[in-house]
Amino acid sequence: MLLAIDAGNTNLVFALVEHGVIRARWRIATDPRRTADEYAVWLHQLLQLEGFAREDVAAVILGTVVPRATHNLQVLAEKYFGVEALIAGQAPVEWGIALDVAEPRSVGADRALNAIAAHALYEGDLIVVDFGTATTFDVVDYSGAYKGGIIAPGINLSLDALVAAAARLPRVAIQAPESTTVIGRTTEDQMHIGIYWGYVAMMEGLVERMKAEIGRPVRVIATGGLATLFDEHSDLFDAIEGDLTIQGLAMLHARIAGG
Known part of the structure; x- marks a missing residue:
């Protein structure tokens, strides 16, 4: 194995x-x-x-x-x-895809691996959203080339920064608010709304702009532990692949192993 x-x-x-x-x-x-x-x-x-x-x-x-x-x-x-x-990314397991960006060597291994796996699993143009320390939005075109993307602060990082900078704000769990209202009546409710719905709005806005720039039909694929949390209250994602990076590693190895 x-x-x-x-x-x-x-x-x-x-x-x-x-x-x-x-x-x-x-x-x-x-x-x-x-x-x-x-x-x-x-x-x-x-x-x-x-x-x-x-x-x-x-x-x-x-x-x-x-x-x-x-x-x-x-x-x-x-x-x-x-x-x-x-x-991954070093001989004899080079990426095998075009990194069509200004600085190909700066592309993170996780982003290249996600691109490899997403293209193998889905046809056409793709946006891969990966929830990690940072939340990344990566564009993979219909040929499998990595075209670039966006790096945004991860939701945990955003919450940590908020709590650290505001002495009177409590630490809250990252979870979907119980109500869809965006007017909170308590400090905790307001923080949940700001973190959760603020993040949803950020993702939806960025993906909408990316789709407009691509100009062709696009599938949005999500990966990372928090993908299912946001999928509960948003129709942003066309598919969720929790193990996309691992799948990319397995595909790279299979390529050099001959199957």
Whole structure:
């Protein structure tokens, strides 16, 4: 099986993939100081809980936007799984898609992987919305080329900044308000409305502008943990793919493995 690792700014996702099917996935907070040995102890226990063994892992592929975490993950692959970790975007697993932007080398691995997977799953022009530390909006054209996009503060980041800067505002959970009203009667209600409906309005406005600029029919694909939260009260998304980045990693590996 393939161990696919998506190293993001907030979390690392480890997934076991077999013939393109995700058999198990685990998440841990990103900490560049975490050693290969620490990863191994944690991952070994989770493999056992799911009925797998370390020997089941035959290959490792890594997509990362955290360069400082890369070395220890490479050591994890070599020391505990006996394989060399493939790094997405580096030989021999180049992206295989056109990065049609001013600075192709600056495109984050997660965004390139999302573009690869989204194009493989859906036809035509696409906008991929990924809810992570930042919320990104990426355009993938009908040929599969990555055309650019938007980076906005993630909703958790926005809430953290609001609470940190305003001494009397409480921390509230990120959730859909109980009512669709946008006039809150309590401080907590007003914060829920501002965070939730404000974010919906931001997304809808940006996607509308992107669609107008593209000028052709566009599907909107969402990924990331908060996608389903916003899908409850908005018809913005045509599809939700929770594991789009992992799927992109698996597709890259399948390409070089010959199937």
